[in-house]
Amino acid sequence: MQRLTGAQILCESLIKEGVDTIFGMPGGAIIPLYDTLFQYPFRHILCRHEQGASHMADGYARITGTVGVCLGTSGPGATNLVTGIATAMMDSVPMVAITGQVPTYMIGKDAFQETDTTGITMPITKHNYLVMDVKDLARVIKEAFHIARTGRPGPVLIDIPKDVTTNTAIYEYPAKVNLPGFKPKMQGHSKQIRQAARMIEQAKKPLIIAGHGIILSGAYAELRAFAEKTQVPVLTTLLGISGFPETHPLYLGWPGMHGMYYANMAISHTDCLIAVGMRMDDRVTGRLNAFAPHAQIIHIDIDPAELGKNVRTAVPIVGDAKNVLEALLEEVKPGHHPEWMQTLSQWRIEHPSLALPVKPETMSSPWIVRELYHATEGKAVLVTDVGQAQMWAAQHYFFERPNTHITSGGLGPMGYALPAAIGVQLGKPEEEVWCVTGDGGFQMTLEELSVLAEEKLPVKIALFNNSYLGMVRQWQQLFYDRRYSGVKMWNPDFVKLGEAYSIPTIRVSHVDGVRAAFEWARAVEGPAMIEFVVDAEENVFPMVPPGASLQETIESADEVAPKMQQVAVAAGSDKGGV
Amino acid sequence: MKHTLVALVENQPGVLQRVANLFSRRGFNIESLTVGHTETDRISRMTIVVDGATTQVEQVIKQLYKLIDVIRVSDVSEDRTVDRELALIKVHCASAASRLEISNLADVFRGRVVDVATDAVIVEVTGTDDKIDSLLGMLRPYGIKEMVRTGMISMVRGAQITARGSEARMLEAAG
Ligand SMILES: Cc1cc2nc3c(=O)[nH]c(=O)nc-3n(C[C@H](O)[C@H](O)[C@H](O)COP(=O)(O)OP(=O)(O)OC[C@H]3O[C@@H](n4cnc5c(N)ncnc54)[C@H](O)[C@@H]3O)c2cc1C
Ligand SMILES: Cc1ncc(C[n+]2csc(CCOP(=O)(O)OP(=O)(O)O)c2C)c(N)n1
Ligand SMILES: [Mg+2]
Numbered sequence: 001m002q003r004l005t006g007a008q009i010l011c012e013s014l015i016k017e018g019v020d021t022i023f024g025m026p027g028g029a030i031i032p033l034y035d036t037l038f039q040y041p042f043r044h045i046l047c048r049h050e051q052g053a054s055h056m057a058d059g060y061a062r063i064t065g066t067v068g069v070c071l072g073t074s075g076p077g078a079t080n081l082v083t084g085i086a087t088a089m090m091d092s093v094p095m096v097a098i099t100g101q102v103p104t105y106m107i108g109k110d111a112f113q114e115t116d117t118t119g120i121t122m123p124i125t126k127h128n129y130l131v132m133d134v135k136d137l138a139r140v141i142k143e144a145f146h147i148a149r150t151g152r153p154g155p156v157l158i159d160i161p162k163d164v165t166t167n168t169a170i171y172e173y174p175a176k177v178n179l180p181g182f183k184p185k186m187q188g189h190s191k192q193i194r195q196a197a198r199m200i201e202q203a204k205k206p207l208i209i210a211g212h213g214i215i216l217s218g219a220y221a222e223l224r225a226f227a228e229k230t231q232v233p234v235l236t237t238l239l240g241i242s243g244f245p246e247t248h249p250l251y252l253g254w255p256g257m258h259g260m261y262y263a264n265m266a267i268s269h270t271d272c273l274i275a276v277g278m279r280m281d282d283r284v285t286g287r288l289n290a291f292a293p294h295a296q297i298i299h300i301d302i303d304p305a306e307l308g309k310n311v312r313t314a315v316p317i318v319g320d321a322k323n324v325l326e327a328l329l330e331e332v333k334p335g336h337h338p339e340w341m342q343t344l345s346q347w348r349i350e351h352p353s354l355a356l357p358v359k360p361e362t363m364s365s366p367w368i369v370r371e372l373y374h375a376t377e378g379k380a381v382l383v384t385d386v387g388q389a390q391m392w393a394a395q396h397y398f399f400e401r402p403n404t405h406i407t408s409g410g411l412g413p414m415g416y417a418l419p420a421a422i423g424v425q426l427g428k429p430e431e432e433v434w435c436v437t438g439d440g441g442f443q444m445t446l447e448e449l450s451v452l453a454e455e456k457l458p459v460k461i462a463l464f465n466n467s468y469l470g471m472v473r474q475w476q477q478l479f480y481d482r483r484y485s486g487v488k489m490w491n492p493d494f495v496k497l498g499e500a501y502s503i504p505t506i507r508v509s510h511v512d513g514v515r516a517a518f519e520w521a522r523a524v525e526g527p528a529m530i531e532f533v534v535d536a537e538e539n540v541f542p543m544v545p546p547g548a549s550l551q552e553t554i555e556s557a558d559e560v561a562p563k564m565q566q567v568a569v570a571a572g573s574d575k576g577g578v
Numbered sequence: 579m580k581h582t583l584v585a586l587v588e589n590q591p592g593v594l595q596r597v598a599n600l601f602s603r604r605g606f607n608i609e610s611l612t613v614g615h616t617e618t619d620r621i622s623r624m625t626i627v628v629d630g631a632t633t634q635v636e637q638v639i640k641q642l643y644k645l646i647d648v649i650r651v652s653d654v655s656e657d658r659t660v661d662r663e664l665a666l667i668k669v670h671c672a673s674a675a676s677r678l679e680i681s682n683l684a685d686v687f688r689g690r691v692v693d694v695a696t697d698a699v700i701v702e703v704t705g706t707d708d709k710i711d712s713l714l715g716m717l718r719p720y721g722i723k724e725m726v727r728t729g730m731i732s733m734v735r736g737a738q739i740t741a742r743g744s745e746a747r748m749l750e751a752a753g
Contacts, residue, residue, distance in 0.1 A: 118592065119595070122592075122595065122596060122599050123599055123603050126646075127645075127646040130591075130592075147646060179646060180588075180649045181587075181588060181643075181645070181646050181647055181648050181649040181650075182646045303644070304640050304643070305637065305640035305641050305643070305644055308636065308637075309637060
């Protein structure tokens with residue numbers, strides 16, 4: 001056993017945890033750590049803003065299924081990490097964030113660049129630590145990684161005062177963690193599994209809604225086998241997209257605020273809803289008291305607190321999605337629901353939510369996404385930002401392969417896509433990675449273009465420029481009588497901007513140029529960017545108006561006024577937000 | 579209905595902050611919260627009284643369980659328990675006659691006068707919150723100058739350990 005400094009203990013322990021890539025930026029409180037870091041074989045990616053580092057770690061974690069690591073100095077470094085940590089918390093992404101802190105003897109004195117980082121991040125981490133003694137450091141790191149990746153994944157923050165990184169201790173990495181308060185339950189209860197199987201066998205109109213938990217537990221094969229054996233159609237949530245092949249005959253799209261009409265109708269009519277690894281987010285459920293009104297709900301989740309939180313449940317099953325689906329697959333008898341399938345395909349024919357013209361006259365965003373789908377044959381990884389472009393990407397690209405749709409759903413911070421795409425590309429260098437972003441979101445983290453250029457990562461950027469904060473503009477058009485307030489944007493010359501970063505960039509303003517542009521970008525060896533100057537006032541449909549139920553899905557702007565009147569009468573609830 | 583939850587927590591710095599943070603963030607209403615040592619060094623015990631009418635008690639339990647430092651939570655409301663709270667009540671009292679009356683009242687509630695000054699006494703009383711409320715009602719006419727209550731602590735009667743049986747119930751409810 002050897003005596004090491006705190007910084008060495010941290011590096012040794014990160015190696016033991018299998019970490020090879022770290023996203024961060026140095027500063028006063030972590031200079032000793034950087035001094036040591038650089039002597040170890042890590043790939044350090046220098047972000048240009050710590051929000052970038054936390055989203056990069058998030059993208060890296062989502063694509064690899066391992067824990068993403070980001071690093072920032074005390075004070076402003078730590079506060080800049082916050083958005084990415086909160087994103088990871090909302091979307092259950094495994095992450096360890098390490099922050100420097102002022103020396104232990106200065107804590108509480110309002111020292112230079114001191115912030116109460118554990119206090120700030122308490123509600124947005126799964127757990128966090130302030131390490132006051134170097135002797136605790138190895139144990140804390142061991143626990144942090146264990147907590148971040150075990151059960152329902154999430155971010156864990158470790159705040160390390162400067163003197164703890166320079167003090168020494170005998171180093172021994174613990175073999176096991178001792179956390180009596182943390183024992184996630186992985187196997188479903190057999191009684192409940194039997195109960196669920198009988199319920200599914202008796203159902204006339206069963207429906208699966210599969211969430212992010214499928215991807216997090218890698219339950220692709222189990223979900224597919226289960227759906228095929230029982231012949232139950234499958235919806236995914238936005239974060240569940242790519243958990244089930246989208247061209248599979250049993251796939252029915254995704255429900256919710258911008259989900260497919262027939263998906264929302266399926267939820268409104270099903271008599272048995274099998275929800276797996278999803279948390280009944282309000283964007284999915286619409287008005288709660290009218291959600292799945294005819295269904296008995298079987299809810300499978302690794303987090304007991306999700307069961308019964310928003311929606312009444314007939315059969316709650318706590319456990320890992322993969323394990324539970326495996327057990328259910330064995331227990332349940334094969335099924336067959338021709339009438340229900342007939343009803344569903346009728347809805348799909350009458351309300352083809354994703355139908356597009358072969359070629360539009362103007363620069364229609366959904367159509368451009370569909371062209372990207374054709375150009376990449378559905379095989380690319382799309383990392384999307386937040387807003388209209390995000391919704392169109394999720395709707396009009398058909399994801400074939402597992403875990404190829406990466407987006408932030410729960411927090412939905414604009415500026416997510418570019419840094420997350422960098423993390424994704426670093427995690428899976430062989431993948432074709434597309435960053436799909438709006439002009440607003442892009443400008444929130446475009447400083448990371450430097451990283452793209454510096455690291456020569458072949459991420460391709462599809463920038464949908466409508467010169468609007470489009471998603472908000474849509475709400476103002478539809479629900480606030482076209483009073484556009486704070487949504488019109490002056491934009492820079494994005495082609496020159498790309499060039500300033502040495503990133504080949506072209507602008508496409510006409511539909512005729514779209515296909516060729518995708519071909520051009522795919523042929524460029526390193527990063528490339530296409531600015532699509534798109535129709536400024538195109539809207540995302542279908543849409544469940546705020547406060548409405550899924551049954552009240554509208555498919556065009558003309559339906560808004562009559563529908564909103566009904567909704568106001570039925571709900572009397574508040575409008576929610578973008 | 580009022581629910582009494584008993585939580586065993588790791589005796590870590592910040593654990594009280596985590597619990598308080600959770601309650602405020604999730605909008606849970608708590609009536610009282612006490613923390614103290616237990617028979618085991620590294621473990622503290624919290625007794626939390628929650629109003630079931632305004633707060634979903636099952637969610638409170640499940641969310642508490644998500645805190646890494648929380649080892650065990652049980653709802654002991656349906657158990658036979660010993661419930662105790664301690665109160666110190668400073669009562670205005672200008673004459674020897676009222677001092678005697680107050681002392682007698684305290685006696686009835688098995689409380690006692692623990693400090694006497696020329697125009698005030700301090701009454702100490704332990705018991706259930708109902709009992710303390712009743713004594714307070716009787717003392718109010720004299721004029722209450724100051725009062726402090728500890729919040730309730732609870733222990734299941736008999737040989738059973740407080741936080742065991744109820745935990746099994748909770749897990750069953752969760753599936
Ligand atoms: C502009 C915008 C519009 C949106 N519109 C929609 C919409 O129309 N439709 C829609 O669906 N979403 C929409 N969203 C996303 C929405 O806000 C939520 O983020 C999303 O629905 C959450 O999906 P989820 O519950 O599957 O994933 P998460 O929020 O990541 O939840 C995952 C769940 O799986 C559980 N879990 C984790 N690991 C496992 C495991 N191993 N086994 C079992 N369970 C596990 C977790 O405990 C959790 O309950 C929108 C977001 C934005 C920003
Ligand atoms: C950090 C942040 N600020 C504000 C919002 C609210 N918001 C959601 S979508 C949106 C508009 C996004 O505009 P843009 O990136 O241009 O995409 P578009 O909707 O036009 O495709 C805004 C402002 C947000 N999600 N994140
Ligand atoms: Mg825009």
